[in-house]
Amino acid sequence: MKRISYLTLTAAMLTVAALAQPALAQMPVQPGMLGAETAPSASDAPIGPRDYIEVKVFQDPTLNTKITVSDDGRITMPLLGKVEVSGLTPADLETRIKTMLEAKYIKQADVTVTVLEAGSKPISVIGAVTRPGRIGITGGISLIQAITQAGGLASGYGRTLYVLRTAANGLTEQIAVDIDDLMVNGNPDLNLPLRPNDVINVPIDSQINIYVLGEVMHPGSVQFRRSQTPTLLQALAAAGGPTDRASKAVILKRVVNGAEKTFKYDFKKIIDGRQNDVVLLDGDRIVFRESFF
Numbered sequence: 001m002k003r004i005s006y007l008t009l010t011a012a013m014l015t016v017a018a019l020a021q022p023a024l025a026q027m028p029v030q031p032g033m034l035g036a037e038t039a040p041s042a043s044d045a046p047i048g049p050r051d052y053i054e055v056k057v058f059q060d061p062t063l064n065t066k067i068t069v070s071d072d073g074r075i076t077m078p079l080l081g082k083v084e085v086s087g088l089t090p091a092d093l094e095t096r097i098k099t100m101l102e103a104k105y106i107k108q109a110d111v112t113v114t115v116l117e118a119g120s121k122p123i124s125v126i127g128a129v130t131r132p133g134r135i136g137i138t139g140g141i142s143l144i145q146a147i148t149q150a151g152g153l154a155s156g157y158g159r160t161l162y163v164l165r166t167a168a169n170g171l172t173e174q175i176a177v178d179i180d181d182l183m184v185n186g187n188p189d190l191n192l193p194l195r196p197n198d199v200i201n202v203p204i205d206s207q208i209n210i211y212v213l214g215e216v217m218h219p220g221s222v223q224f225r226r227s228q229t230p231t232l233l234q235a236l237a238a239a240g241g242p243t244d245r246a247s248k249a250v251i252l253k254r255v256v257n258g259a260e261k262t263f264k265y266d267f268k269k270i271i272d273g274r275q276n277d278v279v280l281l282d283g284d285r286i287v288f289r290e291s292f293f
Helices: 006-020 091-106 143-149 179-183 232-238 267-272
Strands: 052-055 065-068 074-077 080-086 111-116 121-127 133-137 160-166 171-180 198-204 207-214 222-227 248-256 260-265 287-288
Touching: 006 267, 052 074, 052 091, 065 074, 074 222, 080 091, 091 111, 121 143, 133 248, 143 179, 160 179, 171 179, 207 232, 222 232, 232 248, 232 267
Parallel strands: 121 198, 207 287
Antiparallel strands: 052 065, 052 111, 074 080, 121 133, 160 171, 160 198, 207 222, 248 260, 248 287
16 A cells, blocks of 8 residues: 655645634533523513503502503603513513612612513524524514524524424424525525514534544544534544555544444545545544555
8 A cells, every 4th residue: 555645635635724623622512402491481571562561669559550562662651651661571671660760759669560461472582692582573573583683693503593383283393494594695585484482493503523543643633513514534634634654544433323333435535536525423533544555
């Protein structure tokens, strides 16, 4: 078996090095699945237009009121006049009214706010967004609008989001949406109209570890984000490329259904484009053999 020229391989590896930058070191995070998020309770849901709410002030019952939130997200209270309430949780509104009362009228006001009837239909946005939680809707709302109302995408979001909704047969259906195609390319076909009680799950992108061993410049573990779909070529580039003692034989060891399996590849054919690059999975081990000729 002939040795592969180190300079030739180094030049080839440089062509993929930009694609093979490992992810910054961080604690591995499991993708954000629906069951991993705690659904907001009704008392945590933001108040929305047409919600019917009750406000009680312990020190002055004449200020107690039951009122429907206007379409512009306001209520009118005795003494205080118009109060912006849309988007606030009941606890947030209690604090706002308490602050307004204590500024002019009552010292140490005790205020409680209860949503008696939800006029707006909620959808939930969970996972890698700035403000996960429920969003009250009274009319139509699109997927992009819902993400925007949740504060936009947070850092570390994955490649795909999922819209989960209850179908007519009572089963939950899952609609996968490519995030970059939606948010960057603005693909209108992916900007779905949402329905009441839809759940938008934006999974957090997890880190995966690939082990590159044997005749490479920096043997050990290299990290990628799962959404990068790392390949054998990229992992070798991240490990500094092969040494000048490396042969063209590459061994991939992978656990499949609880048992380790071994796959053999010709690295030179991958470099030359005569063999497809290999997509790697978390925990894969690549062994670059030494050439003895």
